[in-house]
Amino acid sequence: xxxxxxxxxxxxxxxxxxxxxxxxxxxxxxxxxxxxxxxxxxxxxxxxxxxxxxxxxxxxxxxxxxxxxxxxxxxxxxxxxxxxxxxxxxxxxxxxxxxxxxxxxxxxxxxxxxxxxxxxxxxxxxxxxxxxxxxxxxxxxxxxxxxxxxxxxxxxxxxxxxxxxxxxxxxxxxxxxxxxxxxxxxxxxxxxxxxxxxxxxxxxxxxxxxxxxxxxxxxxxxxxxxxxxxxxxxxxxxxxxxxxxxxxxxxxxxxxxxxxxxxxxxxxxxxxxxxxxxxxxxxxxxxxxxxxxxxxxxxxxxxxxxxxxxxxxxxxxxxxxxxxxxxxxxxxxxxxxxxxxxxxxxxxxxxxxxxxxxxxxxxxxxxxxxxxxxxxxxxxxxxxxxxxxxxxxxxxxxxxxx
Numbered sequence: 286x287x288x289x290x291x292x293x294x295x296x297x298x299x300x301x302x303x304x305x306x307x308x309x310x311x312x313x314x315x316x317x318x319x320x321x322x323x324x325x326x327x328x329x330x331x332x333x334x335x336x337x338x339x340x341x342x343x344x345x346x347x348x349x350x351x352x353x354x355x356x357x358x359x360x361x362x363x364x365x366x367x368x369x370x371x372x373x374x375x376x377x378x379x380x381x382x383x384x385x386x387x388x389x390x391x392x393x394x395x396x397x398x399x400x401x402x403x404x405x406x407x408x409x410x411x412x413x414x415x416x417x418x419x420x421x422x423x424x425x426x427x428x429x430x431x432x433x434x435x436x437x438x439x440x441x442x443x444x445x446x447x448x449x450x451x452x453x454x455x456x457x458x459x460x461x462x463x464x465x466x467x468x469x470x471x472x473x474x475x476x477x478x479x480x481x482x483x484x485x486x487x488x489x490x491x492x493x494x495x496x497x498x499x500x501x502x503x504x505x506x507x508x509x510x511x512x513x514x515x516x517x518x519x520x521x522x523x524x525x526x527x528x529x530x531x532x533x534x535x536x537x538x539x540x541x542x543x544x545x546x547x548x549x550x551x552x553x554x555x556x557x558x559x560x561x562x563x564x565x566x567x568x569x570x571x572x573x574x575x576x577x578x579x580x581x582x583x584x585x586x587x588x589x590x591x592x593x594x595x596x597x598x599x600x601x602x603x604x605x606x607x608x609x610x611x612x613x614x615x616x617x618x619x620x621x622x623x624x625x626x627x628x629x630x631x632x633x634x635x636x637x638x639x640x641x642x643x644x645x646x647x648x649x650x651x652x653x654x655x656x657x658x659x660x661x662x663x664x665x666x667x668x669x670x671x672x673x674x675x676x677x678x679x680x681x682x683x684x685x686x687x
Contacts, residue, residue, distance in 0.1 A: 308341070488523055
């Protein structure tokens, strides 16, 4: 409904109250000739005016419940009253026009159009027959008034549909925003879990191995036990430092400066191999191709994949692993192979490490393949995309490799 806010609120909360007020107003106007003894153009009031007012009151009370039925009864009543009294009954004509407005506002567009055409034809015919002229202005005016009522009803309908569509779009946008927020929260939780696993799992595995070594040689070889305890202290200090850096980032609001510690990458690969070697894993590290700077995301993914792969080889392998880092023209190829012990450990992993490596590889646009091989080894194969080398650099890399 178009109008003041208070009127729209009343129409929304108490529609029948507004209908009763409208019916009372129209019926009251119809009763005025009986009160003053004459109607428009000083025509004498008749009982038909009272009947028309009563019919109008009853029909307008029901216009929302059955608009088409009210319109049909209004036109039928207008025909009957006009034929009986021989005079025009403007109150019933007004009732028919209000019913046309209601039909065009609530019914389908096809139904509204047919109802408006039928009403215009009926009112024109009634007025033309009553006046006795087909070209009389009042007869033609009936068509104009019907068209105006239908246009107003159509306008209100269009406005209502527009508001409903706008509200629906707003609700859909809000739902989409909430869904996007939930998706981002889930992705962030997954990222944090992956970072925590990568930061903690490697060092905790080293601590566990070194603690076993220290317990085994504590009495017989105290110097070796002391060395193992030193490795435990170093691993514990490292994991605390990395956890501190990670928690510092998580606490930031986005405006504070970020920590200056570099993101772990392939430049720290030597330290990683040394740490694992000190923990008892024999690592045969071979590098192929021309080393060059790689994108930060790829650098971090490569380091974490190697870290997790070698940690798994340490925990589940036979004590040794072969690591290949191959810089190809457009791909960084990482391969880790380790022998499988004849009596595998009964302690099964959670699978989070493999899932995290696969997610990191996919996030960097690469692939990861893991599994046992026919030669009795376990193989990890990761391929991460790299920016293509210029032709001259590619030729130099091939010569260096050859």
